[in-house]
Amino acid sequence: MVRYRKLSEYLKERYGTRVQKIPIFAGFTCPNRIKGRPCIYCDPTGGGFSTLMNLPIREQVFTWKERFKRKYKRVKFIAYFQAFSNTFAQVDILRKKYEEALVDDEIVALDISTRPDLLQEEVLDLLEEFRERVDVFLDIGLQTVNYKTLKILRRDHTLAEFIDGVIRAKKRGFEITTHVIANLPWDDIDDVVETAKVISALKIDGVKVHSLYVVDNTELGEMYKNGEISIGSLEDYINRVITFLEFLDPSIVIHRLVSDPPRKGVLFGNWGLSKVEILQRIERELEKRGSWQGKNFDYLQKEFR
Numbered sequence: 001m002v003r004y005r006k007l008s009e010y011l012k013e014r015y016g017t018r019v020q021k022i023p024i025f026a027g028f029t030c031p032n033r034i035k036g037r038p039c040i041y042c043d044p045t046g047g048g049f050s051t052l053m054n055l056p057i058r059e060q061v062f063t064w065k066e067r068f069k070r071k072y073k074r075v076k077f078i079a080y081f082q083a084f085s086n087t088f089a090q091v092d093i094l095r096k097k098y099e100e101a102l103v104d105d106e107i108v109a110l111d112i113s114t115r116p117d118l119l120q121e122e123v124l125d126l127l128e129e130f131r132e133r134v135d136v137f138l139d140i141g142l143q144t145v146n147y148k149t150l151k152i153l154r155r156d157h158t159l160a161e162f163i164d165g166v167i168r169a170k171k172r173g174f175e176i177t178t179h180v181i182a183n184l185p186w187d188d189i190d191d192v193v194e195t196a197k198v199i200s201a202l203k204i205d206g207v208k209v210h211s212l213y214v215v216d217n218t219e220l221g222e223m224y225k226n227g228e229i230s231i232g233s234l235e236d237y238i239n240r241v242i243t244f245l246e247f248l249d250p251s252i253v254i255h256r257l258v259s260d261p262p263r264k265g266v267l268f269g270n271w272g273l274s275k276v277e278i279l280q281r282i283e284r285e286l287e288k289r290g291s292w293q294g295k296n297f298d299y300l301q302k303e304f305r
């Protein structure tokens with residue numbers, strides 16, 4: 001039985017072959033960093049560490065393509081603008097950077113990761129221009145719908161900005177993936193359920209579920225070292241992920257169910273296990289419980305009896 005809708009299967013259905021994402025470091029930053037108040041968990045690479053980050057975009061793309069061709073025999077690729085906020089610049093600069101990534105016909109899509117409050121109409125106009133040539137996906141960070149937790153995380157946007165950005169991008173037909181962290185120490189299981197419900201109600205297309213990791217030289221790192229936060233057990237994480245899946249619309253594509261912490265400077269990451277091991281445990285537990293994505297997806301457009 002297929003228990004959740006995997007990204008790899010979705011991409012295969014859509015493009016007729018397996019498609020590889022190429023991580024691009026485009027040299028952007030983020031308004032929170034400019035203000036000197038990054039999100040408390042944000043590591044210095046903005047969540048997009050790459051060994052090729054000092055190369056021009058075109059060279060990054062060609063280098064990754066060759067590697068993935070050799071290793072996995074891939075022939076189609078998505079240019080993934082991953083680190084920091086990839087819509088945080090003047091439109092002509094954005095145009096130039098996105099253009100650089102479209103090195104040939106093997107790049108079938110642009111995937112642009114950004115904050116919900118950086119989706120101004122002129123940015124969406126530009127992305128529509130690119131959509132005439134390739135698919136354009138948007139990755140929009142949320143982490144949780146609990147606005148009190150968003151404040152603690154210092155996201156500097158609330159749930160309202162997220163809803164606004166999603167509605168405007170959806171109106172123009174963009175596919176949206178959002179990021180959530182399932183085990184934030186300030187959230188309980190009800191927040192996890194509500195996050196799944198809001199994502200489903202907004203008809204978001206894909207989700208990346210992250211496990212919280214703690215990097216040194218961040219405010220979260222200081223909190224962790226001072227004993228101000230404790231990260232729950234792996235069993236609790238698995239339970240949260242499964243509960244999240246159960247309340248999620250089954251048509252939403254699951255891009256990931258656990259984080260991939262950076263190799264250096266990590267104070268806490270994935271309970272000392274690899275992401276594959278954790279994924280296997282989640283899948284075994286889904287099996288054991290006889291559960292699946294959308295098992296409890298019965299709350300929208302309910303009829304009164």
Ligand code: SF4
Nearest residue numbers: 030032038039042084
């Ligand atoms: S919005 Fe993203 S890049 Fe900016 S500070 Fe927060 S985590 Fe870092």
